[in-house]
Amino acid sequence: MPFFAANLSMMFTEHGFLDRFRAAADAGFDAVEFLFPYDYPAAEVAARLADAELEQVLFNLPAGDWADGERGLAALPGREDEFRRSVATALSYAKALGTRRLHMMAGIADAADPGRRAAYADALAFAADAAGEKDITLLIEPLNPRDMPGYFLNSFDQAAAMITDLGRPNVKLQFDIYHRQILHGDVLKALEQMMPIIGHVQIASVPGRNEPGTGELDDFRVLEALDELGYRGFVGCEYRPKAATLEGLDWLDWFEEC
Numbered sequence: 001m002p003f004f005a006a007n008l009s010m011m012f013t014e015h016g017f018l019d020r021f022r023a024a025a026d027a028g029f030d031a032v033e034f035l036f037p038y039d040y041p042a043a044e045v046a047a048r049l050a051d052a053e054l055e056q057v058l059f060n061l062p063a064g065d066w067a068d069g070e071r072g073l074a075a076l077p078g079r080e081d082e083f084r085r086s087v088a089t090a091l092s093y094a095k096a097l098g099t100r101r102l103h104m105m106a107g108i109a110d111a112a113d114p115g116r117r118a119a120y121a122d123a124l125a126f127a128a129d130a131a132g133e134k135d136i137t138l139l140i141e142p143l144n145p146r147d148m149p150g151y152f153l154n155s156f157d158q159a160a161a162m163i164t165d166l167g168r169p170n171v172k173l174q175f176d177i178y179h180r181q182i183l184h185g186d187v188l189k190a191l192e193q194m195m196p197i198i199g200h201v202q203i204a205s206v207p208g209r210n211e212p213g214t215g216e217l218d219d220f221r222v223l224e225a226l227d228e229l230g231y232r233g234f235v236g237c238e239y240r241p242k243a244a245t246l247e248g249l250d251w252l253d254w255f256e257e258c
């Protein structure tokens, strides 16, 4: 059975953000992930994690002005100084929260533009080295254009090639099953082929991005395959509950019946 992490940016939204830690722990989760902790003092988030006895398995580097539509800085020429500061901020929070995985978002940028490709490659190498000094895994994640139009990284092969070309052992793939199915399909074979570079997995149903087991994929077969392939990392539950979060957790019962 995979190690599941509740995604507090999408789940338990019946509660204020800082109260979601306790809600996730009371629901039986031992681990959580979310997008960004930066609206709160690191010490406050750390205290919530400690109080709820939760592990913070992942969060994202700052991604620019999210409210204004920015989705990452790495591929944006001219934002290098801001990006480097964002890496320092993320590493400071990671130290406070005990987090060993950080997701670097690329930004809304045309991957065919040589300047953006160069900016991204430089940013990836900088962040990889900074994270590597702290024994932290840096993750990159292809996102589908329906959810994130214009996003720089929109192909699993493109991401795998970047990871291979960079050759840093702490740079890994964030394999979001939801995006994989929308972008390419062929989920089981991709998990098998890409397993050596996978650093984190996320799941949601397709196309609704709801609880596993409610979409077009046999999500439980995919989760079983992760076990069979020897994946021992976390699976982030990055889904929007169809109704109240607690009502929708019965998908986890599937594993009780195994």
Ligand SMILES: O=C(O)C(=O)[C@H](O)CO
Pocket: 035, 060, 103, 141, 143, 176, 179, 202, 238
């Ligand atoms: O969109 C996703 O699937 C992610 O995991 C990013 O971190 C946030 O957009």
Ligand SMILES: [Mg+2]
Pocket: 141, 176, 202, 238
């Ligand atoms: Mg994801």
